[in-house]
Amino acid sequence: MPRRKRFWIPLVFAALALAVLAVPVLAQQAGPGRLEGWAARKAAELEAALPQVRDRAMADSLEGKVAALRYQESLEATAAAVGAVPPEDPCALMPTPLPAAKADARPDGILEGPLAVMPGTSVEVHNQWTGQAGGIRLTAFAGLRLDLPGQGVVVVWEDNSAGGGEYLAPQATGALKIVAERQGRLELVDEQGSILFFDLPARQFLTPAEAQAKSALPTVIPQPTFTPAPQLCPVR
Amino acid sequence: MLIMRTSILLLLTAVILGLAIAPVPAHAEAPAPTPSFEASEVPTVLETDGNTYKLFLPAANSFNWPPASTSYYVQSTDPAALYQLGCQQAQADAARPRPDDTLVILDFGQGYSEKEEGKERVWGTWLFSPAWRFISMDTIAAAARGYIQGYWACAKGGDRLTLGIGTNNYGGYGSDSKDPEVREAFASEHGRRWAQMVASVASWNASSGYATRVTVVGANDIELSWNPPNVTRAWVASYTAVNGSRIPFYNFGACEGCPTVPYPTWKGVNGWTQEDVWYAAWGAAAAWPLPEIYLNTGIHARQWQQMSWYSATRHGLRMDFVGAMTQQVACQQRGGCTFSNGQRMDNPPDVGWRQLYEALFKDPLTRQTKLRWSTDIRWMNR
Numbered sequence: 083m084p085r086r087k088r089f090w091i092p093l094v095f096a097a098l099a100l101a102v103l104a105v106p107v108l109a110q111q112a113g114p115g116r117l118e119g120w121a122a123r124k125a126a127e128l129e130a131a132l133p134q135v136r137d138r139a140m141a142d143s144l145e146g147k148v149a150a151l152r153y154q155e156s157l158e159a160t161a162a163a164v165g166a167v168p169p170e171d172p173c174a175l176m177p178t179p180l181p182a183a184k185a186d187a188r189p190d191g192i193l194e195g196p197l198a199v200m201p202g203t204s205v206e207v208h209n210q211w212t213g214q215a216g217g218i219r220l221t222a223f224a225g226l227r228l229d230l231p232g233q234g235v236v237v238v239w240e241d242n243s244a245g246g247g248e249y250l251a252p253q254a255t256g257a258l259k260i261v262a263e264r265q266g267r268l269e270l271v272d273e274q275g276s277i278l279f280f281d282l283p284a285r286q287f288l289t290p291a292e293a294q295a296k297s298a299l300p301t302v303i304p305q306p307t308f309t310p311a312p313q314l315c316p317v318r
Numbered sequence: 319m320l321i322m323r324t325s326i327l328l329l330l331t332a333v334i335l336g337l338a339i340a341p342v343p344a345h346a347e348a349p350a351p352t353p354s355f356e357a358s359e360v361p362t363v364l365e366t367d368g369n370t371y372k373l374f375l376p377a378a379n380s381f382n383w384p385p386a387s388t389s390y391y392v393q394s395t396d397p398a399a400l401y402q403l404g405c406q407q408a409q410a411d412a413a414r415p416r417p418d419d420t421l422v423i424l425d426f427g428q429g430y431s432e433k434e435e436g437k438e439r440v441w442g443t444w445l446f447s448p449a450w451r452f453i454s455m456d457t458i459a460a461a462a463r464g465y466i467q468g469y470w471a472c473a474k475g476g477d478r479l480t481l482g483i484g485t486n487n488y489g490g491y492g493s494d495s496k497d498p499e500v501r502e503a504f505a506s507e508h509g510r511r512w513a514q515m516v517a518s519v520a521s522w523n524a525s526s527g528y529a530t531r532v533t534v535v536g537a538n539d540i541e542l543s544w545n546p547p548n549v550t551r552a553w554v555a556s557y558t559a560v561n562g563s564r565i566p567f568y569n570f571g572a573c574e575g576c577p578t579v580p581y582p583t584w585k586g587v588n589g590w591t592q593e594d595v596w597y598a599a600w601g602a603a604a605a606w607p608l609p610e611i612y613l614n615t616g617i618h619a620r621q622w623q624q625m626s627w628y629s630a631t632r633h634g635l636r637m638d639f640v641g642a643m644t645q646q647v648a649c650q651q652r653g654g655c656t657f658s659n660g661q662r663m664d665n666p667p668d669v670g671w672r673q674l675y676e677a678l679f680k681d682p683l684t685r686q687t688k689l690r691w692s693t694d695i696r697w698m699n700r
Contacts, residue, residue, distance in 0.1 A: 120419070121533075131635060139601055140633040146563045146603020153564040154533060157524040166527025168471055172405055175467040177460075179398035193450050198428060199488040199544060201391050201446060202612075202645045202663075202695070203654055210450065221447065228543050229574075239447075239652055248654035314405050314472075315398075 121158070125151035173315035192260055197225075204229040205237055205248070208259045215266040216283030216301050220246065224270055226257035234258035234272055236280050236287075245305030251278060252287055267293075384641070385411075386667035387420035389482075389695040391648065392427070393447060395457050397464025400424070403698070404468025408477065417476030421608070421641060421691040423537045423570055424465060425484040426458050429508040429553070431492030439492070441511040443485050455515040458483065462519050462534070470528045480691075482537030482568050482608075483516050487553060488544035501545065502552040509556030512536060513604075517565050536567030537608075540598050542574050543587045547594035554602045563604040570643050571599075572610045576621040580628075592628045600629055600637040608691070611642045611670035612655075612663040619673035626684040636684045641691030644670035648696045667694040 125148045132148075135141045169175060190213045198207045200223065208225040219241040227233040227250070234251035236258065251258060256273025263269070267288070268280040279288040284299035292299070387407060392400075411418035430444040432452050442454040462483050469479050490496065491504035513536065520534035536557065540550055557567055573595055575586045584592055599607040609622045619642075626637040649655035649664035656662050665673070671692040678684045 128638075135634045137633040137635075140629075140635050143601055143603045143605075144635070146558070147566070147606075149562060150564050150566050150604065157520060157529045157533075160524040161527045161529030164525065164527030166470075166530075168473065172472045175471045176401045177397040177464055177467070180396040195450050196430065196444060196492075196494075197489060198444055198446060198450075199486070199541075201425060201427075201486070201539065202648050204543065205654075210447075237652075237654065244651055244653065246653055311406075314402050314409075 121151040121154040125155070176315045192263070199228075200225075200237065203237075203248075205235055206257070207237075208257050211260050211263050211268060213263065218243075218245070218283075218304065220282065222260065222268060222280070222282060224258040224260045224268070230254065232256050232273075234270075234278075236268070236270070238282065238285060240305065242307045243305040245302070247285065249280070249285060249287065383668045383671050384690065384692050385414060385418060385420070386644070386671075386692040386694045387422050388647070389421075389423040389425070389643065389693045390698045391425050391446065391695060392461065393445070393449065393697060393699040395426075395445065395453050395461040397460050397467075399698075400461045400464035401468035401471075404465040404470075405472035406468075407479065408469045408472035408474070411477040411479075412472070412474035417478070419478050419480075419690065421480045421482065421568075421693050422465070423482040423484045423568070423608075423643070423693060423695065424462060425486070425537070425539060425695070426453065426461075427486065428488040429485050429491045429505065429512070430489070431504065431508065433492075441492075441508060444489070455511055459515050459519050463522065466519075466523055466528055466532050466534070469532060473531055478531055478533070480533040480535060482535050482570070483512075483519065484537030484539060484570065485512060486539035486544065487541060487550045487571075498546045498548055501549045505545070505549045506552040506556045509553035510560055512553075513557040513560035513565065513567075516567070517561050520565050534565070536565060536604070538567055538569055538571070539610075540569050540571035542571075542576075542590045542595070546588045547590045547598075550598055551594065554598050554605060558602045558604040563602075566604050566606050568606050568608040568640060569599040570608045570610060572612070572618060573621040573625055576625060578617065578620040578624050580624070580631075592625065593632075595625055596629055596633070596637075599625065601633070607637050607639050608641050608643055608693075609639065609674065610645070611674050612645055612665055614662045614665055614669075616673045616677065619670075619677040622674065623677035623681065623684050626678060626686075627681060630683040636686070639674065639678065639686060639689060641689060641693065642667075642671045642674045644692075644694045645696075646694050651697050667692045 128144050128148050128151070132141060132144050135144060191211065193210050193212065195209070199205070200207055204227055205223070206226045206228050207223045210221055210223045212221045213219070221239045221241070223237040225235055227235050232254040234255065234257055236249045238246040238249070240246050251272065255276060258270045258272055258278065261269050261271050266282045268282060270278045270280060272278060279293040280286070281288055281299050283301040285302050286299065390403065407420065407422060411420055427443040427446045430452055431439050431441045433439040440454050442452060442458060445451055445453050462481065466481060473479070490501050491508045493500050493504040495501060516534060516536040523529050523532055523534050538553070576592070576595065577584050597605075599605055607622065609618065611618045622639070626639070630636040644665045644667045645655070646664050646666050655664045671689065675689050678686045678689070
């Protein structure tokens with residue numbers, strides 16, 4: 083076989099392989115069509131699985147899921163018929179902002195409410211206190227660690243920085259509740275009726291001697307404050 | 319000689335293409351996890367699911383991590399504030415070259431209700447912080463509509479959003495009772511009302527023309543330690559019964575304490591069983607799992623893989639996970655994500671997603687080649 087021909091044959095094979103393999107790559111990177119029809123595809127996939135499922139509960143569930151996906155398709159069709167077009171001004175549809183006081187007001191002092199869980203943690207909050215302590219505006223939550231039997235806890239959040247943390251009571255004597263705040267020190271009561279003190283600027287529980295002494299403890303290092311993100315749509 | 323040269327060229331081509339397919343992590347600061355597949359476990363084949371294609375090559379792993387969206391613990395229900403967040407997500411999606419398909423959960427807090435003397439009971443949630451107050455279903459629906467409008471107004475190209483209107487399974491739903499039977503009745507009513515509210519937003523979304531780009535679903539952060547199974551099952555059953563379960567909900571909870579190996583007699587906190595978890599995350603017609611994969615050790619992923627294995631062996635079909643949720647930014651915002659033994663709960667979104675993908679992939683019974691979404695939750699006003 084001539085030398086030139088021997089060179090071209092593998093090159094042609096390689097080009098063919100490249101073309102075949104490029105199809106899926108380009109399909110994956112294609113435009114809007116890639117994301118359309120997900121509900122229909124998923125419904126078809128589940129429908130195909132249905133005949134193999136012998137379990138009645140699973141089969142009923144699958145039928146419901148398929149019906150939901152078909153309904154989603156019908157909602158998309160309804161919307162498509164409306165033919166809405168996004169406005170040129172991205173802020174055009176913005177609702178009138180509520181007065182800040184109505185939306186987010188939170189009074190200083192002790193705030194009571196139902197027991198609440200702090201999302202993403204195992205802390206059950208029994209009440210909270212908001213105000214200034216050590217020159218920082220913060221909120222202290224008192225309650226219980228649900229994953230540690232009888233373990234009381236104080237959680238501190240600084241309003242405008244990532245400063246703060248979670249502080250376990252010295253003994254596991256049940257949930258804590260804030261009963262008073264004096265000069266940056268929280269007075270708390272546990273489920274056995276014992277009084278505990280928590281120094282907010284120092285972020286620590288106090289021993290009885292420290293609580294009696296009333297001397298200032300070393301305060302925590304201030305954390306950098308957040309820079310508010312610019313508003314995309316200025317309030318009009 | 320000729321065959322050998324052709325083979326080498328073909329192999330090189332495949333490797334180059336495989337590398338081209340491998341995604342570039344958007345969070346460059348997050349350390350990329352070492353792929354745990356052995357080369358022999360990875361099929362060198364072309365696989366299709368719908369019109370998505372993946373190459374499982376030893377040289378280029380099959381990871382196809384979707385860019386993470388931002389979900390929120392909602393702290394303000396002002397529709398204008400939510401509009402800005404929707405617009406921000408749309409702009410983030412538009413900044414990427416490919417059309418995006420993102421999921422955002424708005425978590426409005428625990429189910430709650432209030433009753434004033436002489437008036438009907440009003441249903442909604444207890445907004446966690448800073449407001450620490452009750453908000454009604456109407457307020458929640460208005461906030462969700464604000465987010466949708468913001469996304470719609472700022473979206474570009476073929477970007478799409480699925481919005482989950484979320485609550486959680488903690489507490490007495492305004493019953494002021496710890497009696498599981500009383501809570502069950504309240505949870506049931508809350509589930510019914512939540513489904514109606516989500517359906518009303520979905521219907522408005524369609525009639526406004528937004529559903530070509532935005533899909534509305536419900537969501538619930540179901541945690542085993544937050545209520546006994548009968549209370550949570552009542553919520554799920556009621557939600558599912560409304561409108562013939564036509565609007566799904568995503569269970570974005572953990573499976574705390576769940577086994578990582580087959581354990582048929584397992585009983586968890588509050589008396590939960592694997593059957594209860596299965597029902598609340600997949601067995602109910604409206605339920606789809608979007609698990610929290612928080613722990614750096616990967617245990618959360620292995621627990622959910624085991625739940626999928628349970629589903630496959632007990633009910634004849636594996637679970638179909640819609641994605642993975644992480645809380646890296648929430649941890650940065652408020653701390654408290656490190657245990658005394660040094661374990662951390664702040665998986666970056668790509669790591670959480672990969673942990674789940676890998677755990678599911680390792681067993682043919684639970685293998686899932688498409689894991690659609692990755693979302694990282696944060697506090698809204700910080």
